[in-house]
Amino acid sequence: MNIIKKAINYLKALSAETITNAGSGHLGVSLGASSILFALFKDHLNFDVSDTDYLNRDRLVLSAGHASALYYSLLTMFGYDLTLQDLKEFRRLGSKTPGHPELNVTEGVEVSTGPLGQGVANAVGMAIAEAVMEERFNTVGFDIINNYTYCFVGDGCLMEGVAQEAISLAGSLQLNKLILLYDSNEVTIDGSLTITNRENVAKKFSAMGWDVIKVNRGNNYYYCTHAIARAKKNKKPTIIIFNTTIGIGTEKEGTSAVHSGIMSEKELAAFKESLSVKESFFIPSDVRELCMATTRRGKLNHEKWNQSLAMYSSTHPELYKSLMAFFDRKKINLDRILKNISKYDGKSMREVNKHALSELAYQCPQVIGGTADVGPSSLAVIDNAGNFSYGYRRGKNIHFGVREHAMTAITNGIALYEDFIAFDSTFLAFATYALPALKMRCMMKVPVMSFYTHDSIAVGQDGPSHQPIEQLGQLRAIIGNTVYRPCDYKELVAGYSNCIKNYLPTTFALSRQEIGHIDGTSFEGALMGGYLLENKSPKPDVVIVASGSEVELAVKVAKEFKKKIVVNVVSMPSLEVFEKQTTAYKNKVIYKDAKLVLCLEASNDYKWLKVLGGKAALYGVFDYVGSGTPQEVVEKAGFTVKDVVKFIDSKLKAQK
């Protein structure tokens, strides 16, 4: 048997043993795709196990994250920081080999995957980031940045809308360093692919501007490696369609039964015998040596790149300097942003944000992002920065098209490529389209900013389908997400700080309408999540806690009560940040023995009750309001001084 075949046999045995030992996993893809991914690792993927994060490495996104057993086996064989013992702990709590690949858990993993389709869009983001770097820093004789982004997908990934959106955009942008490795086994959990999908995939990708390579023998290493070699030379993004047999070599090969099937010890023994593998959890020395040759090649390539970079530093000192400084966040001066945008106080938050964003981008080059076809409306656009496109890779504003979901996963990918400050934007009502990608972002703690504008029922005339009522609660429910709903520019920039300085994913809810100047707002207060705005009496009768545009209303309501009772107003742009504060601070802001703590927000988010304690009352919106002028809608929902005053009075009266 030749050494390649032997290596792949041992790889298959490793994957199968890993799954059987765990009693859980996905055998089908782990066997069926072994030749594809072995070819990729052995001959193409540029990596250095001694420095897995170096800038110009190739990126591999395992979008079909359920191929994790195969992936971990490959990482082990090719010298990453994983051992055979780790494979034995597959899918066990606290192991380095979780059920699906997780960022920051396993070395070499570029992105957490599992929910299908997400990885395709992540890879598109990485390829965009590469294109940006390539354009900025390469010069004659110096391809300082030229890495490929490989994305491994199955039939399931390609059915997901988020993937289709991303593929369409990648074709339009002609991201030539992007290569999709499509494990086309034509079997899904439900059975044969043809029961749900009878597309001509090659023709479809071609229609979207991709190059297509077909490999009929996708279970043969030689065909696989040559196809990848061809793809690397393309001028367009490329999909390689590997026809494979799911669960190849097992009794149930080619059927859905093997998708998430697990072999018994007996079946495993027979399977291993067919592969001429006698040992358990074992890599023979000749196979290990074969893999180590690749590992050494990767290390050497990295060294060559370092040498090239050293040369570049002398021949192109300016470019080199700017490359070294490119991702530096220390130079970011939020105070200056505050100062420069203070003149827009009193404008709508979306407009204020436009200026803040442009100021930020002026200070540092690593800001990039865009909107889902609502640029003129959400205003999340960097001034004078151009549009990133097929023809202009220096543009910083990305037109994502009406593709909210892919947009969100793509910005994840941009920020994962390297330390970009990525942002995206749509209307708050359509944040729901983005939730699955937001969840992955927050799970990975990728610090991206999402600017969701038109953030309350005050959107008015577009009607209920455009009224964001449940979205604030849905966003705040995502573990690890920080929501900022600022009432002015100071609070907005505090949200920026949360993302840029604290490296936390941050979603903003920004008003479409103007919010008048509010006395007493504070950047430092907003950094604490919430703070006392008005009165600041130590023992108020009533505390009104509000966010965003409702802060203005809260201040007006408090004024109504002047002389009668003491009303404190708290501006709370972020519940999540406020929650993290000390009890002493929280008690100072929210007086515990007040007769009433009223939360004022045009949402139906009950998280307020948790943050503000048992006595709090929620003044929110609990049903859709019809379509009408903003004023009509806001009045109907009872968000007027008169209505709120009446509500407080009734609550106080009820206590007597």
Place this chain on the structure above:
Amino acid sequence: MNIIKKAINYLKALSAETITNAGSGHLGVSLGASSILFALFKDHLNFDVSDTDYLNRDRLVLSAGHASALYYSLLTMFGYDLTLQDLKEFRRLGSKTPGHPELNVTEGVEVSTGPLGQGVANAVGMAIAEAVMEERFNTVGFDIINNYTYCFVGDGCLMEGVAQEAISLAGSLQLNKLILLYDSNEVTIDGSLTITNRENVAKKFSAMGWDVIKVNRGNNYYYCTHAIARAKKNKKPTIIIFNTTIGIGTEKEGTSAVHSGIMSEKELAAFKESLSVKESFFIPSDVRELCMATTRRGKLNHEKWNQSLAMYSSTHPELYKSLMAFFDRKKINLDRILKNISKYDGKSMREVNKHALSELAYQCPQVIGGTADVGPSSLAVIDNAGNFSYGYRRGKNIHFGVREHAMTAITNGIALYEDFIAFDSTFLAFATYALPALKMRCMMKVPVMSFYTHDSIAVGQDGPSHQPIEQLGQLRAIIGNTVYRPCDYKELVAGYSNCIKNYLPTTFALSRQEIGHIDGTSFEGALMGGYLLENKSPKPDVVIVASGSEVELAVKVAKEFKKKIVVNVVSMPSLEVFEKQTTAYKNKVIYKDAKLVLCLEASNDYKWLKVLGGKAALYGVFDYVGSGTPQEVVEKAGFTVKDVVKFIDSKLKAQK
């Protein structure tokens, strides 16, 4: 000027006036698509304004819902229950002409639209429903059901993932009565379409199994009407690509400025002059007469259909009888379902549901639905009912493929077509993919059941990306949604009742793992949302309120306290339903003066605090747990008797 041109000119004037008068709207599409939709209404759409809901009418889905001004103008011209006065009230609170089309607000509107892409999937659902009816009830000489489903889309709709998923499925299913009318004006809000989308749309649709008709002169009525006539004869789903000019006839035609632009009174006057329209909000008598001819034709077609149906009733009495009884819900006997599935008590909720669903489908033929490629796992499959496919239209299980979002919007469409009992299913972790379609479902109050299985961290080894923690809160945040998280078959069927008898959209959270038999559960109690399960002491020290699999835990915890303190256990499968009960009932179930009301649910949903009152404490999951065996994960999250007992003890101690 010929009468057709005159009619379209007045139509354009009406749309433009409607928008200018409202000071808000979308002028671009309303003018650009006027020839397409006029041709459709005049020559093709089969409707009867005197009975807009009759079964065999054609369905029109305005997926590009922002073309509402044009749509309302057409409804007015063609004799629907809309007047010129209604057009003057466009986008005003309480009018019949809201910002985007809304079901049950405007006669003739088949589905609420606005969020882009949704309508395409709704239309696919309607076309599936038509195919089902056609197969079941047509026979030689009697095409009792043969309506078309038209879907009007713009560039934005086709970029959305939900639409791409639905289009792919429609091609695979070869839904020949589905016709997409694509207003290809190549302009979106951000500017020229080519900045975000350079696809070859014709080739892409062809690759997905669609027929494609191109109309270069999409602003010319004659070309439009002939193309639609051709499409109706196709054996495949058809897209007609109409090349149009956005905002045609205005100064800014062909640019993004006219997308949501509004003409000033002066511009409007000039525009109307160019159309030779002198009057305001006016339909000349000859134009009205032209339209009324169509209206009469529609009425006549309906009468012919009635005649045909009468004939059918005598020649095919059995078929006729079953058609008349097809959507009847009175015959549904939930008691019998309860009786027949009681033997599965103690199994996993997903398995119990499989039997409940099959029993329901056995009782009535209008049950149809499926899963997003997780049939063998979520088990939401009707026994012995076959798979709906290109070749077998009688199948009741639809393989939606890995397309959660489209699946959800498609089942909306099936239920909107007529009174089908539609269902869909995926893992609870992936319910987030479906949220935008769920929101529309709940806004429209379409009674569809979604079965979300693998409903807690007990999913175990698939890891954090598959752990549904925030999903329960996100689902409960949707206005009008009812969530049922049953702990046994009785509570499950109570959820069915909520959807089937009360006609309310209902989402189920069902366990992957077995839940042991629980004493004292009650169908009637579950119909109330929550009820006393254990002890039922009038003055307990502690009340534990739990849902789903945590009810079993709650009962065990209560047992631990026996003899020491009195602990009541409340099973609360639905917060939404419990909330609707009288205060007296609620106080009986949740004893107000208990020392502690503990909510036990493996989620981070703070809505419990609202439902259970200020003193309630939430024992939930507030961070992801790594991937491990279900037992490892559940223990780490503290969902054990020991941990809960400890928590209760500490809370009680703190009160002393």
